[in-house]
Structures are given as structure tokens and as C-alpha cells.
Amino acid sequence: MSGGILDRVQPHLLSAPPYVPVLPPETLAQRLGLPVESILKLDAxxxxxxxxxxxxxxxxxARSYHIYPDPEQAQLRQTLGRYVDYGPEWLVAGAGSDELIELALRLFVPPGEAILNFPPTFGMYTFLADTLGQKAINVNRRADHSIDxxxxxxxxxxxxxxFAVSPNNPTGTSLTRAELDALLATGLPVxxxxxxxxxxxxxxxxxxxxxxxxxxxxTLSKWAGLAGLRIGYMIADPSLMEIAMRVKQPYSVNVAAEVATLASFEDLPLLHERVAAIVSERERLAALLASLPGFEAVPSRANFILVRLNGIEAKQVQARLREKGxxxxxxxxxxxxxxxxxxxxxxxxxxxxVAALGEIVNKLSAENRSGVPRA
Structure with missing residues (x-):
């Protein structure tokens, strides 16, 4: 329809692909017809x-939720800086890592210019570049997930x-010092x-x-369990952070996120204990997955494990796990x-x-042997 509101939308946004998010437990439970307490989210x-x-x-x-947050992030940047051994002038906080990724894109990449990206990796880099009218030059990783x-x-x-990631999502592999040094030597912002x-x-x-x-x-989404409050931070040269503070959204870190962040840093021993427990459980999960026929786990440094399936359809496994919540x-x-x-x-x-996976793998194997068609 000519002359409609869509004629005013920037052309590159009309065909921009959406980011594919994960759904909250309540929505999943409703769609699956299961009690919400039965949903086990191991997808995000x-x-x-x-x-x-x-x-x-x-x-x-806290009683200050009716007051705008501090646009200078004074106490927040001071606290985050102590954690990483930097003065506050080296940091900027944002609404999760995503805001800071977008901020970096706005700082360095004009519309029509490109980022360098290494898939398979986090999809937010290319998603945000697309929305800003930028391009991505993708250099695929090698078979061992290292950078070519x-x-x-x-x-x-x-x-x-x-954009580099360490550990990388979804592979769980780390960026090596040699890789980082080579990227930094280009002179481009990394x-x-x-x-x-x-x-x-x-x-x-x-x-x-x-x-x-x-x-x-x-970010504090993963190790500190604050994903729902959206709090992340950027560490860079103070001259760059001064510009970033001027051009970022002034109130993007909400009061609740700041309150939770400051309190979390008063509970570091417990949070570090939980990180250690997750790392230990990661190794146990990897061993259990490796014991399943056809499962090949990629060694991970993160809080997830990437698994390649051989002789089994991964899509079928995911679908049958979903039926179980x-x-x-x-x-x-x-x-x-x-x-x-x-x-x-x-x-x-x-x-x-693992119990559900064992049951599913056995059933799929039996169906393969009998020739039963899969849904």
C-alpha cells in the first residue's frame, strides 16, 4: 500500500531478520500444557x-524505585571497577551486554560499513549490526572451533x-592469547x-x-544469576569511556539492577562457591553425555556444553525432551x-x-531398527 506508514520505515529494517529468543517458563508451560514447576530450562x-x-x-x-537511576553510575562503576581492579573511569555499565555491544557498534561502525565476526558465535553481533544498517563479514571457525x-x-x-568471544557461545571454547594478539595487532578495535x-x-x-x-x-547475567535484571559492563581506555558515557542512554541501568548488583558484590564468597559448583557439575554432565551412544561433547569452559550427535537426529531429541518439559x-x-x-x-x-536422554535415545534406536516413522 503506497503512502502507508511502512513507506517511512528505513528500507534495511523492513527485511531485517528477528533475533530468535528463548521463551520464559510460564509461556512454555502454557503451550505444552504442563505445570510451570515441571519446566526445566536448560536452553539459555x-x-x-x-x-x-x-x-x-x-x-x-529498596524504596527508591520511583526515582531515576544515577546517570553517572558513580557507585556502580566504583564497585564494578574494584571487582576487575580498575578505576571507575575505565568502565561503563549497561542494560546487559547487549546494550554495550550496540554501543560499540555505534561508536565504531558507520552505516554501510562492516564488522568482523567468527561464526558459529553469539548471534547478537550480526542482529544488532543489521538493525543499524551495518554489515557483517563472517570468517567461519575451523573444525576445532578456533579462529581461521x-x-x-x-x-x-x-x-x-x-568481535571475539571467550569462552565462545555456543562452542564453549576459549580465545587463545595468540589469537587475541593477532587481532589486536591489526589496530582495529577488538x-x-x-x-x-x-x-x-x-x-x-x-x-x-x-x-x-x-x-x-x-555481565552479571550468568555467574551472578541476574539475567532478568539486565546488567553488564564495558572495560576500555578512559578516553573512550568518556565518550561512551556521553552518548549512551543515561538511565539504561535501572534502579533494581543497580541495587541487586551492589548487594551481589557483598556476597562474593557465596557466588564464587556457586560458580565452582557449576564448573564441577559441567564436568559431571560432560562425562554423562559422553556415555550416551552417539553423543560427542565439545570440551567447555562455560556453563553449557555443545554436543554433536552421530546417528541420532538432534531435532528429534530436542522435540522429545520438550514434550517432557x-x-x-x-x-x-x-x-x-x-x-x-x-x-x-x-x-x-x-x-x-540424562535419564530422559537415555530413555529417548533407546526409543529412537528401537524405532530406527523397526522402521517406525518418527513424528
Whole structure:
């Protein structure tokens, strides 16, 4: 229809693909006809321990929700800075890592210009670039999920910003120091997304002092269990952070997120204990998955495990788990054919998952032998 409101929309947005999110337990329970308490979400790498008890207590006691948050993030940046051993001038907080990814794109990449991306990886980089009228030059990872550095360096002249991830989502593999050094040597800004760094026990944040083109993005969604409150932070050269503070949304970090963050850092021993428990459970889950016929787990440094299935249809496994109220992620792209990604849960959740997987694999194998058609 000519002359309608859609004629005024920017053309690149009319055909922009949507980001594919995961659904909340309440929605899943309604669609599946199951009690919400029976839903086991292992599809979004959320922390099944939940927030710190001190964070929950602080949220209940706070009375300032009718007041706008501090646009200068003074106390928040001071607290986050102490955690990573930087002064507040080295940091900017945002509404989760996603806002900070978008901020980096706005800072460095004009419309029509490109980012350098290494799939399979987090889909938010290309999604946000698309919405901003930017392009992505994708250099596919090698079979071992490392970066094809020769191809990456060849693509550098056509790009304005590099996104790397450590550990990478969905593979769970780490960015090596040699890979990072090669990317930094290009002179382009390099964003290292460290959403899962606490589970790996290592970070490239200390190198920000040595490299003005290194930007590290962290979050409290995973290790601190605050995914629903949306709180992340960026570490970079103070001269860049001064500009970032001027051009970012001034009130994007809401009061509840700030209250929960400050309280979480008063409960670090417990939160670190939970991280250690998740890492331990990750190794147990990996061993249990490897014991299932046709399951090949990729060694992970994050709070999830990527699994390749051989001789079994991953899509069927995911669908049958879903019928039981267990949610995991399914991948079937040219780079990840017939793969599943499973978030690490609590021990009892691991037991429920593995028992269901064993039952499903046995049934699928029996159906294959008998020639029973699968739904």
C-alpha cells in the first residue's frame, strides 16, 4: 500500500531478520500444557542457583524505585571497577551486554560499513549490526572451533570492528592469547565478550591497560544469576569511556539492577562457591553425555556444553525432551550440523536430563531398527 506508514520505515529494517529468543517458563508451560514447576530450562545458559540471597533481600528492602537511576553510575562503576581492579573511569555499565555491544557498534561502525565476526558465535553481533544498517563479514571457525586467522587477517581491511568471544557461545571454547594478539595487532578495535569468563577462570581484562584498542565486555547475567535484571559492563581506555558515557542512554541501568548488583558484590564468597559448583557439575554432565551412544561433547569452559550427535537426529531429541518439559537448544546450520547445546543445571536437574536422554535415545534406536516413522 503506497503512502502507508511502512513507506517511512528505513528500507534495511523492513527485511531485517528477528533475533530468535528463548521463551520464559510460564509461556512454555502454557503451550505444552504442563505445570510451570515441571519446566526445566536448560536452553539459555541461565544460572539455576538464582541471585544471591543478599541481592534478593536488598531488592525487597529498596524504596527508591520511583526515582531515576544515577546517570553517572558513580557507585556502580566504583564497585564494578574494584571487582576487575580498575578505576571507575575505565568502565561503563549497561542494560546487559547487549546494550554495550550496540554501543560499540555505534561508536565504531558507520552505516554501510562492516564488522568482523567468527561464526558459529553469539548471534547478537550480526542482529544488532543489521538493525543499524551495518554489515557483517563472517570468517567461519575451523573444525576445532578456533579462529581461521589467515582468513580473518585477509578480511580486516574491509571491516571497522572485530568481535571475539571467550569462552565462545555456543562452542564453549576459549580465545587463545595468540589469537587475541593477532587481532589486536591489526589496530582495529577488538571487542572480547567475556559473558562466561567466571566459569573459565580467566579474563583478558588486565590487558586493557596495555592495548587502547581492546574492549572487554562482562555481565552479571550468568555467574551472578541476574539475567532478568539486565546488567553488564564495558572495560576500555578512559578516553573512550568518556565518550561512551556521553552518548549512551543515561538511565539504561535501572534502579533494581543497580541495587541487586551492589548487594551481589557483598556476597562474593557465596557466588564464587556457586560458580565452582557449576564448573564441577559441567564436568559431571560432560562425562554423562559422553556415555550416551552417539553423543560427542565439545570440551567447555562455560556453563553449557555443545554436543554433536552421530546417528541420532538432534531435532528429534530436542522435540522429545520438550514434550517432557525439558528445554535445550538445537543447531543445524552448515557449521553446526545436528548439534545440541545444553546449559549446566543443578545435580538433580542433570540427573533428570540424562535419564530422559537415555530413555529417548533407546526409543529412537528401537524405532530406527523397526522402521517406525518418527513424528
Amino acid at each position: 545458559n541461565e544460572n539455576q542457583f538464582g541471585p544471591s540471597p543478599k541481592a534478593l533481600e536488598a531488592l525487597a528492602k 586467522m589467515e582468513a580473518a587477517l585477509a578480511a580486516v581491511p574491509r571491516t571497522r570492528l572485530i 571487542v572480547v565478550d567475556e559473558a562466561y569468563a567466571e566459569f573459565a577462570g580467566e579474563s583478558y581484562a588486565p590487558l586493557v591497560r596495555e592495548h587502547s584498542n581492546l574492549i572487554v565486555i562482562r 525439558i528445554m535445550i537448544r538445537y543447531f543445524d546450520s552448515p557449521l553446526l550440523q545436528n548439534h545440541l547445546r545444553i546449559s549446566v543445571g543443578l545435580p538433580r536437574q542433570t540427573d533428570r536430563l
